[in-house]
Amino acid sequence: MTEPVGARLHPLTPFVKGWGYFVGGGLILVNNESLRSNLEIAGIGLLGVLIGGILLGALSWWFTKWQLTDDAIRVDSGFLFRRTRIIRFDRIQAIDVAQPFVARIFGMAELRMDVAGGGKSDGKLSYFRYAEAGELRTLLLVRAKGEQVAEQQLAQPEPEALLVVPTSRLLGATLLSSTVIGSAGALIWLIVATMVLDFHIGLFAGLPLLLGVVQPIWKQVVGNHGFTLSQTDHGLRTKRGLIDVQRQTIPPGRVQGLLITEPLIWRLLGWSRVELDIAGVAGKDEGDDELQGAQLLPVGERAEVAGVLARVLPGFNLDAIQLQRAPERAKWLRPIGWRYLSYGADDQVFVTTSGWVSRRTSIVLHHKTQSVRLAQGPLQRKLNLADVHIDTPLGPTNAVALHRDANEAAWLTGAQANQARVARQAIETTRPHES
């Protein structure tokens, strides 16, 4: 077997990757009663753990090499089981530079490449010096976009921010979200019931409720802290996070759809959240059952939302789209929500709205349509209604025109299939090289 050529990662990589292992090993040794009495054994043990860890880490670092070939990035790794991964530039959907907490202390960063159909860890390359990671990202982006730009293009200066979401609004929006209000209400009731009414349910029940209050706040306020949206030559870029700073670039042409969510209380304040469907990004966040797309705006005011939409979809105006409400007989299936079911379309997008507590507006692009489905259940048949699903690749947007008149739905199915083809052909003539 030929020894792979290429560059190694940052020498401190094993330490940054394995810090949890060292801390864990140390904690176990310190906490172990029998070892605490005998410091000598504890010391030897700790030393053993340390040396073993460093050795393993160093070996893995030594055998991991990356290089750029003509059309791909190649990563060789593993000392017992060799593995070569080749990621073609044209398959890279988005590239982030991420800085987990420990890496940030050492001024290091990792490169996360989103590959269509790939899992979370498939396109991770860690760690680099921060500046180096930025340069490599620029380089890869240039290659991924197929432009013949010289390699030595340096990392761009931090682009000017289009908008920054203030932390106070993040906090306010989270506190007013239904999960937090519901959990907090239940928690207060539980405390009152236990204290005043002497009603012993046990405070164990409070634990998940407490989690329901704390977890969203943590996720929103810490995870989205200082959310900044900016425009670069390679697309829109977002930056967020207090502890783990995440950067994400949204290449134009990869956007498949948008989802605007307006929970009940937010609506009164004119706030909404905008998420994006991007090829390769769906379901990236681990531990989340719900598919999550790229956040475009965690919480924004109406004018900001309109501005962001105009950036992503040039020439698009949501208000200009004529929304068709579902027929009134849909109330037999959706007693309250039928009023909020509607759909609309122009030559670029298909829009559906639904939900009376939390209103969701899905916007999908015609030329990203994967298939169109017409579906009808037994009750709908009695009412002469049918659903039309516009399927786009996995992501938060779910464009379904629910409970339409059956004839209209059948017409819509055909029309959307045609529209998808027409839109795609139009795109192909204007941008012949795109994927």
Next chain:
Amino acid sequence: MDNLFAPSDVSWTPVSPQLASVRRVSSAITYGVVAVALLLGLGLTVGWVWGVLALVVVAAAFVWSWVLIGRNQRSWKYAERDDELMVSHGVLFRELIVVPYGRMQFVDVTAGPLERAYGIATVELHTATPATDAKIPGLHPDEASRLRDRLSALGQAQAWGL
């Protein structure tokens, strides 16, 4: 009503009646196992009268499923248009799926042991989203390979990218 899910301006191909046979055999196996289990379970614990009663109920359910399977099989049809594949199926819950050829990622042809014994196969078209669910069961193996080749050729020719 019917033409909503099967527009008459395209020519629809029905699937093989063998599909119903396969499903009836597999439903017979399931109901048979359930019937025997109920008969013995109830017969040995509560009384044989109950066991026989359960048997009658299961038998009735099986006859009902026999009819439903037939209706369902007749509801499956597909059409190849110039730019898209259309699949229509369902009696109670009806669905019409329109998939542009260019959106196809790959095609699967599958046939289980029972399907093979009856000489049918299933062709499934995959796009970038699992929601698409464009599946055509009950195709003659020759037709299945023809469809597979045609779909991959068309998918290649009209590929749209992601």
